[in-house]
Amino acid sequence: MDRVTKLASQRAVVIFSTSSCCMCHTVTRLFRELGVNPTVVELDEDPRGKEMEKALARLLGRNPAVPAVFIGGRLVGSTDKVMSLHLSGNLVPLLRNAGALWV
Template sequence: MAERVTKLASQRAVVIFGVSNCCMCHAVKTLFTELGVSWVVHELDKDPRGKDVERALAGMVGRSPPVPAVFIGGRLVGPTDKVMTLHLSGQLVPLLRQAGALWL
């Protein structure tokens, strides 16, 4: 299942694994939208294999529940706290540019 996660995570510059009713998932999606980033989300609660993906992500992220799990440039950045730490420290935008998610 980890191979499936890796494959899905590498299909776009920014990939978010989440669930549809998660407020932290919404916060991350809103941040990326406000930054002008195009992202794709995989809603695990709407995926028939979502529980398997969630278990694989929990192993990768190191916590359960693992959502939101954010990948930038095909690499795991982590959950909301990691994304926000990068943003507040000024490291998120350069990372997004490097991945091709931002052009300015």
């Protein structure tokens, strides 16, 4: 859990992902299209990935635990929560407040 929170707090937007997850790719692409350069932690490519995935599953209360999106060091959630924020117009202000967007 400590590794997850440490990584999540190091950048404005952190996405915990796996390289084969299409929803992870979709969420990452959304952020990039908005002009955000997220840090993407590919759990299947990290030696401690399984440990982090278990911690994320506990945080999210579900498995699979990816994608798990953190904005400003705080857990936002998965694809459904990110898309809900985006469609309601609340994602961009959240990104601005976290320092991920300047426009």
